[in-house]
Structures are given as structure tokens and as C-alpha cells.
Amino acid sequence: MHSTSKLYKKSKFRLSEMIIEWTIRLTASFSVIVIFLIFIFIFRESGGLIFGTAKELKPKKSTSEKTTDKPEEKVKPEIYNPETGEIAKVKENKKQDISKSSESKSESIWKNIFSDTWQPVGKKPKYGIQPLLIGTFKVTLVSLLFATPLSILAAIYCAFFAKAWIRDIIKPTVEVLAGFPSVVLGFFCLVTVVQGVYNTTQFLQPLCTHIADFISWVIPFSNEWIHSVLTISDFHYSSVVGGIGLGLAVIPIIFTISEDALSSVPKSYREASLALGATESETAFKVMLPAALPGVVAAVLLGIGRAFGETMIALMATGNAALFSWNIFHPVRTLAATIGSETGEVQWGSLHYNILFFLGILLFLVSFIINALTELFVKRYLSKKFQGA
Amino acid sequence: MTELLLQKKHSPYYYIKSKLSTGLPLFSAVFLVLLIALLLLHFIWHGAPGITWTFLSEAPRNNNTEGGIFPAIYGTVFLVFIMSLLGVPIGTATAIYLSEYAKQQSFFSRSVRFGVNTLAGVPSIVFGLFGVGFFVQFIGKSIDTAAQTTIWSKPSLIWAAATLSVLTLPVVIVAVEEALRNVPQELRAASLALGATKWQTIWRVVLPNSLTGILTGTILAIGRGAGEVAPVIFVGAVYSLPQLPDSLSDQFMHMGYHIYVLATQSPNAAEALPLQYASTLVLLMLAFSLNLTAAYIRLKIRRSHK
Numbered sequence: 001m002h003s004t005s006k007l008y009k010k011s012k013f014r015l016s017e018m019i020i021e022w023t024i025r026l027t028a029s030f031s032v033i034v035i036f037l038i039f040i041f042i043f044r045e046s047g048g049l050i051f052g053t054a055k056e057l058k059p060k061k062s063t064s065e066k067t068t069d070k071p072e073e074k075v076k077p078e079i080y081n082p083e084t085g086e087i088a089k090v091k092e093n094k095k096q097d098i099s100k101s102s103e104s105k106s107e108s109i110w111k112n113i114f115s116d117t118w119q120p121v122g123k124k125p126k127y128g129i130q131p132l133l134i135g136t137f138k139v140t141l142v143s144l145l146f147a148t149p150l151s152i153l154a155a156i157y158c159a160f161f162a163k164a165w166i167r168d169i170i171k172p173t174v175e176v177l178a179g180f181p182s183v184v185l186g187f188f189c190l191v192t193v194v195q196g197v198y199n200t201t202q203f204l205q206p207l208c209t210h211i212a213d214f215i216s217w218v219i220p221f222s223n224e225w226i227h228s229v230l231t232i233s234d235f236h237y238s239s240v241v242g243g244i245g246l247g248l249a250v251i252p253i254i255f256t257i258s259e260d261a262l263s264s265v266p267k268s269y270r271e272a273s274l275a276l277g278a279t280e281s282e283t284a285f286k287v288m289l290p291a292a293l294p295g296v297v298a299a300v301l302l303g304i305g306r307a308f309g310e311t312m313i314a315l316m317a318t319g320n321a322a323l324f325s326w327n328i329f330h331p332v333r334t335l336a337a338t339i340g341s342e343t344g345e346v347q348w349g350s351l352h353y354n355i356l357f358f359l360g361i362l363l364f365l366v367s368f369i370i371n372a373l374t375e376l377f378v379k380r381y382l383s384k385k386f387q388g389a
Numbered sequence: 390m391t392e393l394l395l396q397k398k399h400s401p402y403y404y405i406k407s408k409l410s411t412g413l414p415l416f417s418a419v420f421l422v423l424l425i426a427l428l429l430l431h432f433i434w435h436g437a438p439g440i441t442w443t444f445l446s447e448a449p450r451n452n453n454t455e456g457g458i459f460p461a462i463y464g465t466v467f468l469v470f471i472m473s474l475l476g477v478p479i480g481t482a483t484a485i486y487l488s489e490y491a492k493q494q495s496f497f498s499r500s501v502r503f504g505v506n507t508l509a510g511v512p513s514i515v516f517g518l519f520g521v522g523f524f525v526q527f528i529g530k531s532i533d534t535a536a537q538t539t540i541w542s543k544p545s546l547i548w549a550a551a552t553l554s555v556l557t558l559p560v561v562i563v564a565v566e567e568a569l570r571n572v573p574q575e576l577r578a579a580s581l582a583l584g585a586t587k588w589q590t591i592w593r594v595v596l597p598n599s600l601t602g603i604l605t606g607t608i609l610a611i612g613r614g615a616g617e618v619a620p621v622i623f624v625g626a627v628y629s630l631p632q633l634p635d636s637l638s639d640q641f642m643h644m645g646y647h648i649y650v651l652a653t654q655s656p657n658a659a660e661a662l663p664l665q666y667a668s669t670l671v672l673l674m675l676a677f678s679l680n681l682t683a684a685y686i687r688l689k690i691r692r693s694h695k
Contacts, residue, residue, distance in 0.1 A: 017586055020588045021587075024482050024490060025486060025497070027479055028483040028485075028487065028490075028491075029497070029504075030558075031501060031508050031558060031559070031562070032504035034555055035504050035508060035511075038511065038515065038516075038519045041526075041527065042518050045521070045526065149417070150420065151417075153414045153417035153418070154421045156414045157414030157415055157418040158418060160414075161411065161414060162418070169422065170421070170422055173421075173422050173426070174421065175680070175684075176425060176677070176680075177428070179612065179616075179676050179677055179680045180673070180676070181618070181676055182617075182618070183616070183618045183645040183646075183648050183649050183672075184648070184672060187648055187652050187665070187669055188428060188431070190652050190653075251421065255421075281410035281411045282407075282410070306510075306512075308512070309511075309513070309514060309515065310513075311513060311619035312618050312619055312645075312649060315649070316652060336514045336619070339518065340514050340622055343518065343521065343622070344622055344623040348521075348526075356518075360514070360518040367507075367511050367515070371506060371507045371510040375506055375507075
């Protein structure tokens, strides 16, 4: 399809051409370099947390109030209570007490990081990322449950059933949604979706109980857990609200990419299926969708990546309380939202700051892996599959 | 055989299934379009009354319950202007490489492509951290130690613009590359046949013919950059400023950040709401007008090369 490089092939050697070509090559390598730089510098700012070289972690200013130098005790598995301990948004002055020897220090830091309470401001800061991970997982899951079926079905409609003029309405409309800045979507959740979800869930409480009963009947031993997951709480902000907001952000991605994949399936597939007597809908669901599956999977993966790393919506609509709870109607706090709300207020260079950058590494790695998966596996598979067609 | 088939076709299960499999996609599409229309109408309905000349030209007063958002608009425009100055040349050069120089299968061109795609998928908040770690803490500090100053190693407009230009780089690259590829091969061949070198061909023939594409890329990048809040939260955006920023090392007000702070930390949320809707609508209109312009230019390019 593209043969520019062939066109240029036979050219004489010229110094000026050579210099220009290498300048352009160098500039082109910028995006690769930036990827490395992102990794290196986020890593650097996380203060060597990974290799346990936590000696440098000692905060520059240690407050004199801290006289009781207790060794780090194991964090109790208590659930963070939003009513009593709202995370105060004040500049952090008090630094954590770190025990004397560097080995046990780094060990206790790791123990702290993998514990289940996130309470970075206080006399004894707790950096347990478990609630953040659970929160991110819950919100991403809800957003996918909301966005995936909707956008894939709409993409199927758009690719196979819709007339041309209807398609010309649907596609630009979805692109309009893609143009919404995420802070606007977050604001929308804040002013409308919150109340809507609250009213609906209050109304639907009996239904949720029935669903929980049903699931616990299907899957034995899950009774208590599933009831705790699906019990409506009185919180206004929850992972459901945030999930709907993130879903709005994810819909354009999943829709556009899966629509592309679906309509790039060769026409001959459809014609063959119709000729064999299948209806349009059978063709769409049993022939075309399976053929485009890698592309659709890529779309969902990229959607996961977006939902996972989205900051503003999660910051505005999820309640931002790091609860250790599997209930989807409880407020949550995601990794990205934690970084977004706390990095601005933390003392640069402190342990808290390092840990926020550590969360950044997690986000970066997950997005990197998702991209590599779609790039190396799914796309190649797809292009190979249709090469002969 | 035929009977069996007919029987199957008349069973209620088959009937429901076939109705569902045509009905559900239609329902989803309609639902999606209605949802988006509702979203747009919501903001236009609530925001339009608040947009007045005073609102666009004055600074906020009285905890954002009066006055306007001019400093935020100014900061945002300043920011995206610097951003495009930094990002567009690099993006264009990368696109030129990918379209004119790269050999499809070479390791380098594949890794550049992978880098661009990866960059497009990195969460925006990570760019914010990158801005702090690289631009402010590393480059800014190096400049400060070299020049004996203290102004560069703190969050400021230039670092926010640099962060955003990295974030919007993939947008520029994709748009410009598409435009370069839309330049007909005959033009290149004619130029080369007349004895022009490769670079002369690119510079005098290919680039002038894809200027609109570069413009599209810039506009799309601006549309994206103006709406991103997460990367600039801690790289220079502030909630209120006594005066407009006039140098690259100043901090700035940002429309998205303004909306965020108003929505979550306003002391008087109910009274600030009308103005907040208005600022949201201004941001939306900015993003949409840019996107629409880009879409229009793209359409024109495609038509003219057909």
C-alpha cells in the first residue's frame, strides 16, 4: 500500500542529505526515548523503593515532637472509617517513624505498603495500597460492565445493520463524546449521576438482595460475601458512580476500535454466510463478530487501560475514601486519584512522595503491558488472519 | 430436513433470540446517541445563560460566585500555545520519518511506532508525575544550578507546556502522518525525476502539500491539551492568581483545573454552580470547535486527493 521508501531507493550519497536524515531519525526516536525517560524518572523519584535501598528515604525535616521512637508495628486490619477519619488535605509535616537499622526499615516499609490501610497523613502514616488496588479494580470493573456491552452492540449495529445516513449520525456523535474533557465528565457525574444512582439504588435495594440470594444459591459458600458486595449503602459517591463516569470516557474507545475491526472483516465472509441461508443477525453474531474478535478484544483492553489510569473522573465522582471493602456501593479511591489528589500537597522528597511515585510506576507498567499486548499480539494476529482474504 | 428447520424457526425460543439479536444492537446504538445528546444538552441548557461578555473578560470575584474566568482562559491559551510550539515540530519530524524514511520492517521504525502507540496509552496522571520528576526536578534544577537562579526548579508554565506537548505528541504524529501519506506518489516521483534530492522533495513538495495536515494535528493536539487536567495539577496550575502570567516561569490558571477545584473544594458550591456550568460550557465549546475544525480540514484533504 505504501511504497515511499521504494521510490527513494536509488539516490546518490550527499552529506547534507545524510545529516538531515539523521537529524530526523534522532527526532523520531524522541518518543521511544520519552518512554524510557518516563520510566527512569518516575523510578528515580520513587527513591529506590523497589530495590530496598531505602536509606535515602529519611525525610529531610524530622519534627521534634516525635520522641516516642516505637518500632513499626504490624498494621491492624481495621476498616478505615470515613466518618471519623476523613483524610485531611493539609500539607504533611509529620514524618513517619522509621526503625533504626536500614534492613528492618525497608522491610517494614514493604509491610506497610502491602497492608490494608491507606492513611498517609497522621502520627503513624499507613501506606497500605490494598484498598487502592481494590478500589481501582472495582471502578474499572463497573465501568467495563457498563461500557463494553453497550459500545460493542452499538458498533455491531453501526457496522452491519445501520443504513449509511444513520451511521453518519452515530459515528460523529460518539466522536463528540470522545472530545469531552474528562474533567467535564467528572463534573457531570458530580451534579447528576450521583443523585440518579442514589435514588435508583435506594429504589432497587430489594432487587439487589434477590440477585445476591440468587448468586449465593448458584455459587455455594459465597452467601455472606456476595451480600456484602451488593448491599446498598447510604453513601452518595461510590464505585458505581465513578464507574459510570469512567464508562462514558471508555465508550468512544471501545466503540471506535471495535467498529473498525468489525467493518474490516472482508465482505466475502458476510456474503458467504448470507448465501448459506443465515439471517443478517446470525451472520453478525456468529460469523463477523468471531472473525473480528481480536480487534474487539484489543478495544476492550485499551478501554481497560483508559479506565485504569483515568484521574479526573475518579477524583471527582468516587468519593475518594480509601475503604477496604468489596462493596460496589461504597466510596472508593483509585490509584490515579490518589496520585492526583496527594502529589500536589505532599512534601517533595518525603517517603509519602516516593510512594506516590511508586503508584505511578504501577500505573505506567499496567498501561505499558496492556499496550504491548494489543500491539504485539492482537493486532498482528488480526492482520495475519485477513491477509489472504 | 426442511421440516426440522421450519420447526426450529417457529419455536418461541428461536423467535425471541432472533428478535433480541436485532433489537439489542439497535437499542444500544439509540441509547448511546440519546445519552450523548442528553449530555450535550445538559451543559448547553445550564451553561448558556451564564456566558456573557463580563464572564469571559473579567477575573473571578467573591469566591467565584461573581465575575468571570478570563485569567483561566488566558492561562489555558498561553499554555497550549507554548505546548504546540514545543510539540508540533517534534511530532512533524517523527511523522516525516515514519512516512518518508522508515523501512517498514526495520527494528528502529517498528520501535518508533511502538513508542508512539505506547505513549498514546500512558495514563495522563503519569505524565504529570513525569513532569514533576523530569522537567521540574531534573531539567529545572540543572538549569538553576547552571545559571545560579531559583526560578526554574518549581512548577511553572513552561514545564506544564512541555509535559502536555509530550502527552499530545501521538496526536500530532498520527494526524501529520496521515496527511503525508495522502500526498500522491506522482508528486514525489515527478520531483525526484526533475533531479531534486530526497530532502528537497520532502521540504519543497511533500510538506507544502500536507500543511493542512500539520494544521489538523496542531488543532487536535490543542483540543486534547486544553482539556487535560491531570498532568498540570502539580506542574504549575493554580486555583487563583493575583495577576496574569507574563513569563514562562510563572504559574498559571487553567480552565479544567478551575472547574475541578470549584466542583470539589468550593466553599460555596451551590452559589458557584451557574458560573461553573458556564465555564464548563466554555471549555466544551473550545474543545469542540477545535475538533470540528480539524474534522472539516481532514474531510477537505481527503476529498482533494481523491
